[in-house]
Amino acid sequence: MTTMVQESDVRRHELAGFLRSRRERITPEQVGLPRGRRRRTPGLRREEVAHLATVGVTWYTWLEQARDIQVSPQVLDAIARALLLDPSERTHLFALAGATDPAPGTPCPTITPSLRQMLVQLEPIPACIMNSRYDILAYNRTYGRLFCDLDSLPPEDRNCMIMAFTNDDWRAAVVDLADANRMMAAKFRASMAEHLAEPAWKALLGRLERSSPAFREVWARHEVVGQSGRTKLIRNAHVGLLHLEHNNLWLGPAAGPRLVSYTPLDVESRERLEKLQAFAPAEA
Template sequence: MTTMAPETDVRRHELAAFLRSRRERITPEQVGLPRGARRRTPGLRREEVASLAAVGVTWYTWLEQAREIQVSPQVLDAIARALLLDSSERTHLFSLAGASDPAPNADCPSVTPSLRLMLEQLDPIPACVMNSRYDILAYNVTYGRLLCDMDALSPADRNCMWLAFCNEEFRSSLVDITEANRTMAAKFRASMASHLAEPAWKALLKRLETTSPEFREVWAKHEIVDQGSRVKYIRNPHVGLMHLEHTNLWLGPSSGPRLVSYVPLNADSRMRLEQLYALAPVAA
C-alpha cells in the first residue's frame, strides 16, 4: 500500500527547492554585495538572503529545509525582492506558500529576452534597463560606448551613481558634471526613501560616501528631485559632442525598473550616434 504525502508537505518541499534554486543563481554583485576571495557557495549564502530580506537567518534556513513554519505575505514579498524574482516566479512563490500576494503587480528587476531584443532593435539610439538604485541591468551596443566602456566594467561597478561620482571616463563625458551629479543625488535620495532598510541600498550609499568627497558634499544638502526627462550634452571621445534627451519608460506601475533612452535632438547628434554604433566590434 502506497501512502501519499499530505499536500502541505509537498508544497513545503517544493517551496524549499524553489528558494534554493533561485538563491544559487544570483551573484553577490547583482545585489550590491562583495564576492570575497573564499566564496565556495554558488550564488548567495542563506545568511545573505536573510539579511537582504530583513528576516532571521535561522528562520530562513528552516524555510529552505521545508520545516513546518508560518510565513506572512509581507515576508514572502521581501524574499521575492531579495531573490530578484520576476513576475512569474513571484506568483509561483506565493502559490507554493499558499498565500495571497499583497503586491501582485510588484516591479521585477529581471530582464526578459523580449526586453533584450527591444534594446538591440533600438540601436543606434542608446538605451538600457535600470532599476531604482541606478544599477544598469542590461544595455544595447550604443549605450555600452556612450558614456564609458560599459563592457570593461565589473557588474558591481555598472551603477550610474557610482560611475557619475567615481569613474573618470564617465564623468568626462558629461558636459555639466556638477549639475548632473547634483540632480542624480537628489533623484537617488527620493528613490531611497522606500528602501532605507535594504542592505544593497545601504551598501551603495556607504561605498559612495567612503570614496567620493563630492558625493558627501552633495548628499548632505538633502535635495529631492523627481524622475523625469532631461536634456543632456554628452561629449563622447570617439564621435564628439551630442545633444540628447534622456527619457524614462517605466516597466511597472511605480518608480522602479525602467527603460532609459537617449534620443538625439538634432540631425548632427543622430549622425554621431550612428557613427558610435558603427564603431562597435563585429561579433564573431
C-alpha cells in the same frame, strides 16, 4: 566564540529580513501565478516561493524565521531565481548566507530575451535597462560606449551613481558635471525613501560616501527630485558632442526597472550616434 555566534545570528536575521522584503515586492502575475480572490499577503506567499524554487515549504519558512539551518549554494541559486533578484541582490544574498555563488554571472531574470532584442532594435539610439538603484541590468552597443566603455567594467561597477562620482571617463563625458551629479543625487535620495532599511541600498550609499567627497557634499544638501526626462549634452570620446533627450519608460511599477533611452535632438547628433554604433563591438 561568543562574537562568532553573535555575528552568525545577525547574518541569519539579515537574511530572513532580506528574503521577506524580496518576496513581498513580487506580484503573482510576475511569476505566472494566479492572484486569487482572497489574497491578503503582500507579494508572494512563502509556499509560492518554495514551489518556484522547488524547495520544501517548511525549510523555506525556517529561512525566513532565521533558524540555524544549513543552505547549499544550489538552493540559494534557485531562491535567487524565484525571487527575480538582480545581480546586486544576488551577490548580497550569497554574502549573507556565507556561501559562494555557483553562477556569479547569471543574467538578471527580469531581463527577458524580448527586452534584450528591443534594446538591439533601438540602435543607434543608446538605451539600457536599470533598476531604481541605478544598477545597469542590460544595455545596447551605443549605450555601452556613450559615457565610457561599460564592457571593460566588472558588473558590480556598472551603476550610474558609482560611475558618475568615481569613473573618470564617465565624468569627462558629462557636460556640466556638477549640476548633473547634484540632480542624480537628489533622484537617488527620492528613490531610496522606499528602501531605507534594505541592505543593498545601504551598501551602495556607504560605498558612495566612502569613495567620493563630491557625493558626500551633495548628499548633505538633502535635495529631492523625482524621476523625469531632460535634455543632456554628452561629450563622447569617440564622436564628439551629442545633444540628446533622456527618457524613462517604466517596465512595471514606477519603483522598479525602467528603460532609459537617449534620443538625438538634431541631425548632427543622430549622425554621430550612427558612427558610435559602427565603432562599438558587435555584442555588448
